[in-house]
Amino acid sequence: DNATLNRFFVLHFLLPFLLIVLVVFHIIFLHDVRANNPVGVESNIDNLRFNPYFVIKDSISFFIFFIFFIYFVFFVPNMLGHVDNYIEANSLVTPVHIQPEWYFLFAYAILRSIPDKLLGVLALLFSVLILFVLPFIHNIELRSTxxxxxxxxxxWFFVWNFFLLTWLGAKPIEEPYIIVSQLSGLFYFLYFLFFMPFIGHLEKILLQI
Structure with missing residues (x-):
């Protein structure tokens, strides 16, 4: 209804401000803890000042991103859109196959792979919220690979599995996509809740030998 639509509009308006707050907290924590180097070995000898090295480095990355951003916005604005968005809305006809934007496809694949609605919604929420517990799970001293x-x-298997979930999220709800989504979703959660802590704990034991 109209009230729900207004709430979603307010949510979309407030989210950018929430992201700005999170960015500020990220910079504060980064200044306190410092960034990791690719080797993963901390040393005061290898420290670099934020300015000018990182300012120039991040400015170049931002400039390259801005070029691609302008290209998509002004030249191919419909490239990443879905064709169903151009169909006139009809409350009596529901699309046969719906899907969210491409960056939500991995979570959508996890959602619809579970038959129970409540469990599916919980799995969808935890697939995103589980990222917030990474600092407590991945607590080994040597974090570099x-x-x-x-x-x-x-x-790298997790990265491949993530792209597989993204691909599965755009497929119809039928076999074999359902069973593959269930297996991929299971590995997604096992990676954070089992494999990452287990390997970290095992490496701690091996370092003490």
């Missing part, structure tokens, strides 16, 4: 071959293989 340079000296962690087992974790490196597992990490």
């Amino acid at each position: 340079s000296f962690r071959p087992v974790y490196r293989v597992l990490f």
Whole structure:
């Protein structure tokens, strides 16, 4: 109804301000903890000042991103859109196959792979909220994958699984996409809740030997 629509409009208006607050907190914590280097070995000798090195480095990255952003906005604005968005709304006809934007497809694949609605919604929420517990799960001193071959293989398998979930989210709700989505979703949660803590704990034991 109209009230729900207004609430969503307010939510979309407030989210950018919430993101700004999160960015400020990120900068504060980054200033306190410092950024990790690719090797993963902390040393005061290798420290670099934020200005001018990181300012120039981030400015170049922002400039490259801005070029692609302008290209998509002004030249191909419909490239990442869905064709159903151009169909006139009809409350009597529901599209056969609906899907969210591409950056939500991985969570959407997890949602619809679970038959129970409540469990599906909870899995959808936890697929995003689980990222906030990463600092407590991934608490090993050596976080770089340079000296962690087992974790490196597992990490790249997780990346592949994430893109697989994104691809599955755009597919119809039918076999074999359902069972593959269930297996991929299961690995998604096992990676954070089991494999990452287990490998970290195992590496701590091996470092003490």
